[in-house]
Amino acid sequence: MTLPLRQLSPFCWEIPRRGGMRVPGRVYVTEAQLAALSADRALEQVAAVAHLPGIVGASLAMPDIHWGYGFPIGGVAAVDAEGGAVSPGGVGYDINCGCRVITTQLPVDEVRRNTHAIVSRLFATIPTGMGAGSAIPKLSRRELRELMAQGADWAVARGYRAGADDATHCEEGGRLQGAEPEWVSDRALARGADQVGTLGSGNHFLELQHVAEIYDPEAAAAFGLRTGEITLMIHSGSRGLGHQVCDETLHELSRVYERFGADYAALPDRQLACAPIGSELGTRYLGAMQAAANFAWANRQVMTGLAVRAVAEAMGLAEPELGARVLYDVCHNIAKFEEHQVDGQPRRVLVHRKGATRAFGPGDPRVPEAYRAVGQPVLIPGDMGRYSFVLAGNASAMTETFGSSCHGAGRLLSRTAALKHARGRDIERELASRGIEVLARGPRTLGEEMSEAYKDVEDVVDVIAGAGISRKVAKLVPLGVIKG
């Protein structure tokens, strides 16, 4: 199927409304990226999402768009908070998968000669890989429920912290309102009980980086980013607990969603299964999803405490000597109630961001005060062999994308294709020759995750910057990385 596309700007294309689409689609890509997209079904998914009950504005896609379950990865869909539908496929399996940057005052030159010791200590401290558990003592169901009610604060209160303002430097303060831990099943609790403070596998990572380049000195100063200083980046989510919440809801929803009304029955893809926000099932999913999101924040917060301690020990320093603090923490797999302008009127909407990052512009009260003048920090992880970016949200994100930006590089090769390319090579040694020390549980992840398997994240970020949605603030280059 070929979709008719209308070019709106050098970086933006519209899929006009037709059939059951309630709104148009809008895709932020260059012409070259658009040509590459014809190979997968992601654009059809953008059009399919436009059928979602209650969707407003447009069905959006960021430049790192690729095919996903129901919604494309890189998709953004806002639905009316009253009459709209919530769709687990618009959040993804890894609820509140997200990214965090911790800044330090350590100079890269001092740290580089200790890279091996630091990466080894990080790898020994933070469990990585599928099924890895026991970073901290296993939690009881009661403790887990407390954790899911409190989010990042749960971990801060137990001493897992970088600085004094870690939680307030998270999107939503590291805790979504409305979380209902009671609606998270026993099975999900069992999976999460020993996974707090664990990294996971796939594209999840913890990186030791340095600030290699500053593009926007004013925003960099506000964010505490200084050239030549060390940062840590954590990319992880809600592990087996969030996965279980998504899985259970999808199973339940697939049997009943068509009964919610003609709009639901007419959805073009069963993977878009959704429920009215106010329905019993919609309410239960939202409460459990918000609880799982808070689990993810606690998870990244515990890893923050463990990582700061590990770096200090490896450097032979006291923790305060690192000058570490959380710059910011964003979720890129989530559905959140937010107020946005729709057709010039303020409206409460549920914004699904599935592989998309919140990117609020300057002056927004929902951005921490220290950053408010320059806009929200937008954290964009790249691949393990190149670099990552810190951006700042622009005002136009608020009018164009419900305050949303891209979330990463996006895959170029499938996992299978990447492994084929990696055959006979020593990825670990290749990275070492470029000054990047990597420790992973197995060789397979390294093959699947090698640089060539990903697009250049700078190409993605440049589209976002070209479209005016966010602007580049700093480039972060890895010295070392731990993986699953």
Next chain:
DNA sequence: ATGTTC
């Protein structure tokens, strides 16, 4: 992404 097919 995921005790990688309850």
